[in-house]
Amino acid sequence: MSINRLTAKQVKALTNIRKVETKIGERIEVLASNDLSVLQNFRKKGCSYCIIGIPECIGVLGNHGIPGAQNAWAAFLSSFLNVQSNRFLSGAEFIVMGSVEVDDLQDQAMELDSGSDFFLQKMHVLCEAVDARVSPIIETIVKAGLIPIIIGGGHNNAYPILKGVSEGLGRKRGVNVINLDAHADYRSLEGRHSGNGFSYAKQGGYLNKYYAFGLHQSYNGEHMLKSMDTTNNVRYHFLEDITYLDEDLSKALAFVVDENIPCGIELDMDAIRMMPSSAVSPTGFSLEQARQFVRKSAQALKTAYLHLPEAAPNSAYEARIVGKALAYLVTDFAKA
Numbered sequence: 001m002s003i004n005r006l007t008a009k010q011v012k013a014l015t016n017i018r019k020v021e022t023k024i025g026e027r028i029e030v031l032a033s034n035d036l037s038v039l040q041n042f043r044k045k046g047c048s049y050c051i052i053g054i055p056e057c058i059g060v061l062g063n064h065g066i067p068g069a070q071n072a073w074a075a076f077l078s079s080f081l082n083v084q085s086n087r088f089l090s091g092a093e094f095i096v097m098g099s100v101e102v103d104d105l106q107d108q109a110m111e112l113d114s115g116s117d118f119f120l121q122k123m124h125v126l127c128e129a130v131d132a133r134v135s136p137i138i139e140t141i142v143k144a145g146l147i148p149i150i151i152g153g154g155h156n157n158a159y160p161i162l163k164g165v166s167e168g169l170g171r172k173r174g175v176n177v178i179n180l181d182a183h184a185d186y187r188s189l190e191g192r193h194s195g196n197g198f199s200y201a202k203q204g205g206y207l208n209k210y211y212a213f214g215l216h217q218s219y220n221g222e223h224m225l226k227s228m229d230t231t232n233n234v235r236y237h238f239l240e241d242i243t244y245l246d247e248d249l250s251k252a253l254a255f256v257v258d259e260n261i262p263c264g265i266e267l268d269m270d271a272i273r274m275m276p277s278s279a280v281s282p283t284g285f286s287l288e289q290a291r292q293f294v295r296k297s298a299q300a301l302k303t304a305y306l307h308l309p310e311a312a313p314n315s316a317y318e319a320r321i322v323g324k325a326l327a328y329l330v331t332d333f334a335k336a
Contacts, residue, residue, distance in 0.1 A: 001137050002101030005031050015081045025081030027091030039144035042095045050146040053099035058109045059156025062123030062193035065278040068312025072152035075313050079323035105129050124191030131160040138164025148305040155185050155309045158197030162206040165304050175304045176209040176256040179266035180293045184212040186224050212236040213252045253300045262304035265297045269311035276318040277310045291332050298336035306333050
């Protein structure tokens with residue numbers, strides 16, 4: 001399996017150590033080697049969560065999106081490792097594995113001319129290659145008894161994550177998912193990209209119930225909506241129809257909650273108003289509402305994983321905004 005392992009030396013370099021304070025970067029666990037068979041030992045030591053990054057924007061480019069999602073992982077690390085370790089969260093709950101090795105695929109994608117022949121088809125093929133690298137790593141994490149937290153990349157990775165989680169848990173009919181998103185990502189099976197991760201997962205048997213929450217009416221095609229209307233165990237709710245967030249979210253959670261079927265929590269960062277992302281929007285949820293979504297979902301569900309894709313920082317300022325937002329969401333999830 002292809003892993004860019006995060007080393008203790010790298011963690012130390014990214015952690016701003018101060019006297020009389022302890023940062024999460026001083027408490028987290030890291031792998032000593034690329035041998036993933038030792039993951040189960042971290043579970044025995046008290047770790048609950050395994051954090052992994054996917055630094056790519058291949059699926060986004062294959063769906064006419066803007067690049068930048070490959071930068072979210074580095075932005076996250078800089079912020080997350082410097083969160084305070086205190087009575088609310090120690091940091092010892094996490095092993096930070098590193099990132100999936102996709103640099104070669106990402107380089108190929110960035111070298112292609114978007115105006116060249118068969119550009120989208122080439123991106124779809126590269127996206128399939130990303131799938132093949134992500135799913136076995138997620139499966140290994142789940143088999144070790146850890147809950148994966150996946151940062152960065154496009155929403156295309158929902159498919160290999162669901163495949164890895166389902167196979168890791170031995171779920172022949174897949175797991176449930178609730179997704180806070182402006183777009184349902186349930187497009188046609190036209191080649192892999194960031195807009196059809198859930199439809200491919202449904203077709204593959206890795207997605208049982210799916211609830212897309214907070215969709216934007218103006219940015220979801222009628223063909224896709226009709227497909228969702230006629231598919232068993234798929235529901236959605238529009239941002240424009242939300243009256244009381246707590247009440248509407250409770251109804252969505254009631255659809256996917258099941259004490260016998262784990263549920264993945266998906267939060268596309270473009271659902272957050274003005275968040276630097278592959279489809280940035282002036283309208284959407286506030287970061288506080290997104291944090292509420294994560295907390296309430298984590299409290300209500302038998303959680304399978306947390307996936308935070310599509311943040312796309314393309315400047316130092318945007319990296320600070322994205323990094324801190326992702327760190328808040330991950331710590332909210334663990335505390336809930």
